[in-house]
Amino acid sequence: EVQLVQSGAEVKKPGESLKISCKGSGYSFTSYWIGWVRQMPGKGLEWMGIIYPGDSDTRYSPSFQGQVTISADKSISTAYLQWSSLKASDTAMYYCATVGVGAPGGHFDYWGQGTLVTVSS
Amino acid sequence: DIQMTQSPSSLSASVGDRVTITCQASQDISNYLNWYQQKPGKAPKLLIYDASNLETGVPSRFSGSGSGTDFTFTISSLQPEDIATYYCQQYDNLQFTFGPGTKVDIK
Secondary structure (H helix, E strand, O other), rough: OOOOEEEEOOOOOOOOEEEEEEEEEEOOHOOOOOEEEEOOOOEEEEEEEEEEEEOOOOOOOOOOOOOOOEEHHHHHHHHEEEEEEOOOOHOOEEEEEEEEEOOOOEEEEEOOEEEEEEEOO | OOOEEEEEEEEEEEOOOOEEEEEEEEEOOOOEEEEEEEOOOOOEEEEEEEEEEEEOOOOOEEEEEEEEEEEEEEOOOOOOHHEEEEEEHHHHHEEEEEEOOOOEEEE
């Protein structure tokens, strides 16, 4: 069974750094892209970027390029999303999701449970 | 960037009604269009991929069609458990965009 398990909720202050994680299991972690999706409170889904854990090839949405860093550690089947200096506007739910595991294509077929990040002074 | 629009932004329908949502891309995306359902407090769930392929385990009352720039998502007979927000999503050359979503309620 394919599973993505994300790290727990975080409460941080503006200016602090943060790294959240997404651990994959039940499939070949290095063979499929993993994406990150932001959902601000009461708003829609926004694609942030994707990473191919096999070679760490990473692509970002223009809206998030330079704002976050996506990485992966294939030795522990875990993808990461990190910020160097959080802002209140980073308050959101963040989801990771696999791309095209069940069938080839650019669809997000397996999702993590989400990590709620709250940034407040 | 490819932009996605969806209409309507919200709708109310009765149980058993046929519900249709449209999604339009700002340029030709062939059939690289997917549909998701998101219930409050839950992660999104893939329903339809590549415009018309039903994801495994998804009820057959859900369907999708279209190609190029114009796509349609249909619930043939609305059920109470279908109350959710529905999103389209395109992919092109490893860049992805979600539509703004359509909130579906029971009348």
